[in-house]
Amino acid sequence: MPRSKFVENILKRVNAEEGDLIEIKVDGEKIKGILMPHHEFSDENIIIVKLSNGYNIGVEVKKNIKINVLEKKKEKTVKKRKIPFDPDKPTVSIIGTGGTIACYVDYRTGAVHPATSAEDLAFSVPEIFDICNVKAKVAFQMLSENLKVQHWQTLAREITKAFNNERVSGVVVPHGTDTMSYTSAALSFMLKNLSGPVVLVGAQRSSDRPSSDAAQNLLAAVTLAAKSDLGEVVVVMHGETSDTFTCIHRGTRVRKMHTSRRDAFKTINEKPLGKIEDGKIELTGEYRKRIAGKVIVDDKMDEDVALVYFYPGMKEDELPDKKGLVIMGTGLGHISIDLVKRVKELIDNGSVVVMTSQCIFGRVNMRVYSNGRELLKAGVISGEDMLPEVAYVKLMWALAHAKDRDDVARIMHTDIAGEISGRSISTTFL
Amino acid sequence: MPRSKFVENILKRVNAEEGDLIEIKVDGEKIKGILMPHHEFSDENIIIVKLSNGYNIGVEVKKNIKINVLEKKKEKTVKKRKIPFDPDKPTVSIIGTGGTIACYVDYRTGAVHPATSAEDLAFSVPEIFDICNVKAKVAFQMLSENLKVQHWQTLAREITKAFNNERVSGVVVPHGTDTMSYTSAALSFMLKNLSGPVVLVGAQRSSDRPSSDAAQNLLAAVTLAAKSDLGEVVVVMHGETSDTFTCIHRGTRVRKMHTSRRDAFKTINEKPLGKIEDGKIELTGEYRKRIAGKVIVDDKMDEDVALVYFYPGMKEDELPDKKGLVIMGTGLGHISIDLVKRVKELIDNGSVVVMTSQCIFGRVNMRVYSNGRELLKAGVISGEDMLPEVAYVKLMWALAHAKDRDDVARIMHTDIAGEISGRSISTTFL
Numbered sequence: 001m002p003r004s005k006f007v008e009n010i011l012k013r014v015n016a017e018e019g020d021l022i023e024i025k026v027d028g029e030k031i032k033g034i035l036m037p038h039h040e041f042s043d044e045n046i047i048i049v050k051l052s053n054g055y056n057i058g059v060e061v062k063k064n065i066k067i068n069v070l071e072k073k074k075e076k077t078v079k080k081r082k083i084p085f086d087p088d089k090p091t092v093s094i095i096g097t098g099g100t101i102a103c104y105v106d107y108r109t110g111a112v113h114p115a116t117s118a119e120d121l122a123f124s125v126p127e128i129f130d131i132c133n134v135k136a137k138v139a140f141q142m143l144s145e146n147l148k149v150q151h152w153q154t155l156a157r158e159i160t161k162a163f164n165n166e167r168v169s170g171v172v173v174p175h176g177t178d179t180m181s182y183t184s185a186a187l188s189f190m191l192k193n194l195s196g197p198v199v200l201v202g203a204q205r206s207s208d209r210p211s212s213d214a215a216q217n218l219l220a221a222v223t224l225a226a227k228s229d230l231g232e233v234v235v236v237m238h239g240e241t242s243d244t245f246t247c248i249h250r251g252t253r254v255r256k257m258h259t260s261r262r263d264a265f266k267t268i269n270e271k272p273l274g275k276i277e278d279g280k281i282e283l284t285g286e287y288r289k290r291i292a293g294k295v296i297v298d299d300k301m302d303e304d305v306a307l308v309y310f311y312p313g314m315k316e317d318e319l320p321d322k323k324g325l326v327i328m329g330t331g332l333g334h335i336s337i338d339l340v341k342r343v344k345e346l347i348d349n350g351s352v353v354v355m356t357s358q359c360i361f362g363r364v365n366m367r368v369y370s371n372g373r374e375l376l377k378a379g380v381i382s383g384e385d386m387l388p389e390v391a392y393v394k395l396m397w398a399l400a401h402a403k404d405r406d407d408v409a410r411i412m413h414t415d416i417a418g419e420i421s422g423r424s425i426s427t428t429f430l
Numbered sequence: 431m432p433r434s435k436f437v438e439n440i441l442k443r444v445n446a447e448e449g450d451l452i453e454i455k456v457d458g459e460k461i462k463g464i465l466m467p468h469h470e471f472s473d474e475n476i477i478i479v480k481l482s483n484g485y486n487i488g489v490e491v492k493k494n495i496k497i498n499v500l501e502k503k504k505e506k507t508v509k510k511r512k513i514p515f516d517p518d519k520p521t522v523s524i525i526g527t528g529g530t531i532a533c534y535v536d537y538r539t540g541a542v543h544p545a546t547s548a549e550d551l552a553f554s555v556p557e558i559f560d561i562c563n564v565k566a567k568v569a570f571q572m573l574s575e576n577l578k579v580q581h582w583q584t585l586a587r588e589i590t591k592a593f594n595n596e597r598v599s600g601v602v603v604p605h606g607t608d609t610m611s612y613t614s615a616a617l618s619f620m621l622k623n624l625s626g627p628v629v630l631v632g633a634q635r636s637s638d639r640p641s642s643d644a645a646q647n648l649l650a651a652v653t654l655a656a657k658s659d660l661g662e663v664v665v666v667m668h669g670e671t672s673d674t675f676t677c678i679h680r681g682t683r684v685r686k687m688h689t690s691r692r693d694a695f696k697t698i699n700e701k702p703l704g705k706i707e708d709g710k711i712e713l714t715g716e717y718r719k720r721i722a723g724k725v726i727v728d729d730k731m732d733e734d735v736a737l738v739y740f741y742p743g744m745k746e747d748e749l750p751d752k753k754g755l756v757i758m759g760t761g762l763g764h765i766s767i768d769l770v771k772r773v774k775e776l777i778d779n780g781s782v783v784v785m786t787s788q789c790i791f792g793r794v795n796m797r798v799y800s801n802g803r804e805l806l807k808a809g810v811i812s813g814e815d816m817l818p819e820v821a822y823v824k825l826m827w828a829l830a831h832a833k834d835r836d837d838v839a840r841i842m843h844t845d846i847a848g849e850i851s852g853r854s855i856s857t858t859f860l
Contacts, residue, residue: 043803145764145801147742178760182742258859259762259792266860306748309739309758311822312577312612318736320748328739330608332689334575360790362689371575373473392741429688430696430860 004044007061019073025066090169092225093162096138099176101203125215132226144176152186153299160297170196170225177202184251185393188233188417192296197230204262213238213262220246220276231290238262245277252419269385302399307392310335316342324395326354328388333364334371344378356383384420434474437491449503455496520599522655523592526568529606531633555645562656574606582616583729590727600626600655607632614681615823618663618847620729623721627660634692643668643692650676650706661720667695675707682849699815732829737822740765746772754825756784758818763794764801774808786813814850
């Protein structure tokens with residue numbers, strides 16, 4: 001949200017502008033640093049100050065605050081830049097959506113900006129223009145935890161336009177990391193006949209922090225979009241905590257597995273498709289190649305689906321009556337026997353119920369123990385080795401594309417976008 | 431469940447008994463093998479046959495089935511055995527609860543039995559009697575996905591009795607793997623002043639399979655219970671896929687991370703407490719030592735708590751009105767901004783809401799982004815680096831022990847049984 005009137009007035013009164021060196025006294029504390037632009041993710045009564053050690057802190061503006069300008073900023077606001085065009089280079093589309101990666105740092109002033117245009121984002125890593133031309137636009141500007149099905153659909157259509165109308169070699173989608181793997185799964189089902197890679201990329205630490213992964217990830221994503229023959233939706237993120245390489249994860253096999261580490265994203269139940277190191281792309285996994293011709297967008301979704309986590313003590317009414325229900329069961333795909341009646345009732349009333357595992361790794365197999373067999377008998381569909389979140393997204397897509405319930409089951413059991421494998425590869429565990 | 435009358439009658443008619451070599455013809459197929467005892471986890475119309483390759487298969491008994499006895503069993507049923515007693519050895523209590531590990535194989539007949547007594551289980555690994563005396567009993571006999579709070583309480587009381595009345599050096603609890611970590615967390619909060627280790631142990635593959643982990647895990651668990659100075663609840667399971675060592679996991683830090691691998695159990699957000707290799711215990715982590723005196727059981731729980739998994743598209747009514755609610759949010763602990771109103775409403779009505787992360791690894795931090803700050807403002811409690819399942823169990827315990835809501839918050843923020851650490855140790859990721 002923007003700054004409050006209250007804060008704006010205080011800053012105006014002391015003539016403090018962004019880029020100025022200021023001193024703040026509040027609650028007996030003294031803070032000295034550069035006044036930073038307001039951050040879209042900050043509260044209205046917070047001002048951001050960059051300390052001499054490079055870190056930004058947020059200071060709550062209270063009535064007793066005192067602000068003095070010690071030194072006016074040295075440079076005027078950056079002028080509108082023009083993106084260079086080189087007819088010998090491939091062109092990559094960058095479609096902004098928000099998130100940590102969209103907060104870029106201006107190298108000259110040291111200020112952190114929310115990238116209000118994707119151009120800004122590209123200019124924050126100027127090496128990009130050595131690789132390709134950039135067509136940039138912003139689809140929306142949001143924290144990824146706020147995204148919904150309609151945003152996935154908007155994005156799918158924008159990506160399709162970029163390939164079909166602007167004839168780009170690939171599309172890069174900077175994205176918040178929280179729900180990036182839900183979006184990558186949705187795009188994987190929605191986009192067909194991809195004529196180039198669709199690369200989602202994020203950052204775990206924003207660019208104003210010394211440990212930011214934003215620049216390396218963005219550069220790797222653009223490299224992949226410009227130079228590879230991939231025809232899939234992938235996620236590109238740090239491969240290790242250090243800045244050695246970035247990993248290429250299939251869009252239907254990836255999951256954020258750590259709240260804060262830079263290498264939080266992991267491919268689950270298969271190996272990553274490859275990596276990017278020192279500007280070189282290594283594709284080691286089996287991947288779908290790009291197809292010449294028009295990209296087809298097929299983004300119909302039935303949103304009447306829920307994702308539910310089983311736990312000991314769960315009550316029947318926590319299994320909601322929806323057209324589709326994905327359960328995260330225990331182990332091989334189990335829930336308590338006293339919930340089976342409710343599941344049967346839902347299915348008898350027309351719901352489609354899919355079983356996945358809260359273990360995250362491995363494959364569901366409901367044939368081994370009696371509770372599982374009861375669920376199969378009731379008509380529950382096995383999620384095989386699909387990630388629960390991917391099964392959720394796929395079920396929305398399947399319900400919108402199937403003729404009847406048998407057809408939903410058929411789609412759920414069919415590998416559409418690399419989300420299911422015939423057998424589990426056990427070399428990809430923790 | 432037991433065999434159906436229908437199956438019993440067919441077997442009686444052809445005089446087929448457990449242990450006999452039989453031939454089955456059904457639906458044009460011919461199957462030859464040893465008729466096995468009925469498995470508690472099997473359907474009533476299934477008979478189990480051990481093939482010559484060592485694997486068991488279940489065959490559905492249909493009307494058109496033909497069964498011939500080719501050879502009668504060679505040996506009579508095993509006689510009741512007496513557990514030897516050696517006054518120079520420590521005594522370990524084995525308290526059975528069911529699960530895969532409780533299906534043991536009789537070495538002489540090769541038959542798989544559900545261990546109807548914990549003695550049977552101990553006798554299935556005779557090396558146990560080289561280490562200690564065994565006091566065995568069965569608390570209940572269930573698939574772990576069917577367990578509820580009352581079973582945790584029963585178990586806590588049985589364990590307390592074993593320590594206080596029978597003066598054992600440690601207690602081993604063979605347990606189904608599906609919800610073993612929920613039980614280990616519950617026991618960790620319920621048991622105080624432990625005078626010895628409480629070791630939960632399971633098997634990912636039952637003893638009739640060549641790849642079973644049952645014997646090694648059970649032997650390691652008994653070793654730890656007999657010989658160590660631990661005063662904590664721990665889980666002991668395979669450390670690798672091969673039979674090299676077993677890992678000792680703290681009861682509040684462990685999670686089943688794979689549906690089928692033998693090394694499925696992993697310590698999350700810290701290092702395992704240690705390992706057991708070639709009968710030797712190595713405790714490398716910081717652990718609580720046993721305390722002389724009486725064990726105290728403190729097993730009051732408030733069951734009006736739910737565990738809910740956030741996902742894009744979640745609706746307000748999927749956040750149920752309970753006394754306690756643990757949310758598995760995205761990333762650092764987020765949910766969509768349009769659910770914040772509902773959370774605020776729940777808290778204003780007296781609910782306690784705790785935030786954890788579906789990333790599984792890492793620590794929740796709601797101060798970084800605006801949605802998180804909105805949740806903090808609404809009164810959501812940070813789950814720190816607690817596992818979501820552990821936060822769920824702990825919240826039931828906290829609600830039953832706190833004076834008021836502030837006191838619940840205080841308990842949730844206090845490290846009771848190793849479930850929270852002051853800072854995250856980042857060396858324990860995938």
